[in-house]
Amino acid sequence: MSEDAARTQLAELAKSLFDRGYSVGTAGNICVRLADGYLMTPTNSCLGRLVPARLSKLGPDWAHLSGDKPSKEVFLHRAVLDARPEAGAVVHLHSTYATAISCLTPEGEDAKIPPLTPYFVMRIGRRLPCVPYYRPGDAAMEPAVHEAARAAKALLLANHGPVVSGATLADAVHAAEELEEAARLALLLRGVPGVRALDAAQVDDLLKTFG
Ligand SMILES: O=C(O)[C@@H](O)C(=O)COP(=O)(O)O
Ligand SMILES: [Zn+2]
Numbered sequence: 001m002s003e004d005a006a007r008t009q010l011a012e013l014a015k016s017l018f019d020r021g022y023s024v025g026t027a028g029n030i031c032v033r034l035a036d037g038y039l040m041t042p043t044n045s046c047l048g049r050l051v052p053a054r055l056s057k058l059g060p061d062w063a064h065l066s067g068d069k070p071s072k073e074v075f076l077h078r079a080v081l082d083a084r085p086e087a088g089a090v091v092h093l094h095s096t097y098a099t100a101i102s103c104l105t106p107e108g109e110d111a112k113i114p115p116l117t118p119y120f121v122m123r124i125g126r127r128l129p130c131v132p133y134y135r136p137g138d139a140a141m142e143p144a145v146h147e148a149a150r151a152a153k154a155l156l157l158a159n160h161g162p163v164v165s166g167a168t169l170a171d172a173v174h175a176a177e178e179l180e181e182a183a184r185l186a187l188l189l190r191g192v193p194g195v196r197a198l199d200a201a202q203v204d205d206l207l208k209t210f211g
Contacts, residue, residue, distance in 0.1 A: 006032050006039055006169075007052035013173045014041065017093065018048030022180060027094040028161075031077035032169050033087070036060065040077065042068030072137030076157075079142045080165050083149035089169035091176045097183035098162040107132035107158045113179075113186045114197035120182035121203050122210040123175040124154050124164075133158040154179055 001009070010032055017023050026046050032039045038058040041050060045068070056070035062078055064070055071077070073092060080090045105111045111128040115121050129148035134141035134157070145163070148155040154164040154175060162179055166172030189195045198206075 003034055003039070004052075006034060007055055009169060010039060010041075010055060011050040011052045013169055014047040014050050017091075017173065017176075018046065022093050022095045022177065023047045024094070029071035029073050029077070029092050030089065030169070031071075031081065032089045033081055037065065038062065038077070038081070040070045040074065043071050075137070075139045075142045076145055076163060079145035080149040080155075080163060083146045084153070084165050086167060087153075087165035087172075088167050089172040090163060090165050091169075091172045092157075092161065092163045093176055093180075094161040095176070095180040095183075097187055098156065098180050099160070100187060101183045102130060102156040102161060103159050105130040105156060105158065111156050113182050114195075115203050116182065116185050116189070116195075116197050118198070118202075118206050119178055121198065121206045123178040124182070125152060125211065126203065126207065127152040128154055128156060128179075130156040130158055133160065136160065 010030060014030055026044050028047050029041045037060050040056040040058060042056050054068050056067040057065045058070060059065050062074060077090045081087055101111050101113060107130060109130055111130050113128055129152050131144045131148050156162055164172050164176040164179060166175050
C-alpha cells in the first residue's frame with residue numbers, strides 16, 4: 001500500500017472507531033508501519049477528525065520527520081512494533097469495557113477475560129497481559145510493554161486502556177473492536193451462574209486452525 005493510501009485508510013478507520021464510540025475526545029492513538037518509517041496520529045488529535053496530510057511521519061529511528069507533533073505514546077507504539085516484527089499497525093484506545101477490565105486486573109497479571117466466543121480467541125489469542133500503570137507518555141513503560149507484546153498480540157495498560165496490534169491496520173482495528181465486545185460480555189456475565197466458556201481443547205483447536 002502506498003503512503004498516501006495508508007494515510008487515507010488511517011483517517012477513515014480512526015473516524016469509524018470514533019463514530020461508533022470506541023474513542024471520545026482526543027483519546028487514543030494509532031501507528032502504522034511504512035516501508036520507510038511510521039505514520040502516527042498527532043498528539044491531542046481527535047480520531048474522528050484526522051487530516052491525512054497532517055499525520056505525523058516518523059523515520060525508521062522514530063525521529064519526527066514531518067506533519068504535526070506525534071502522539072506522546074511513541075514509546076508505547078515503538079515497544080509493540082519492535083516486539084512484534086510481523087505487526088503492521090498498533091491501535092490504542094480508551095474503549096469503556098476494555099478499560100474497565102484494565103482497572104480490575106492486578107498489574108502484571110493477565111486479564112481475566114474468559115474465552116466466551118471463538119472470535120475473541122481468533123482475534124486476540126490465548127493471553128491478554130496487563131502492564132503495570134505508567135503515566136501516559138512515560139518512556140519508562142517501554143521495557144514492560146515490550147515484554148508483554150512479545151507474549152501477546154494485545155495487552156492492557158493498567159487503569160488506562162487496551163493496545164492492540166495487527167498484521168495490517170484493518171486487522172488491528174478489528175481485533176480492538178473484538179476485544180471491546182469480549183470485555184463487555186465478560187463484565188455482563190461476571191458472577192452470573194451457569195456461564196459456559198470454551199474449554200481448553202476448543203481454544204487449542206481455534207488457535208491451531210486460525211491462530
Ligand atoms: O491517555 C493518554 O494520554 C494517551 O495514551 C492518549 O490516549 C492520547 O494521547 P495523544 O496521542 O498524545 O493525544
Ligand atoms: Zn491513552
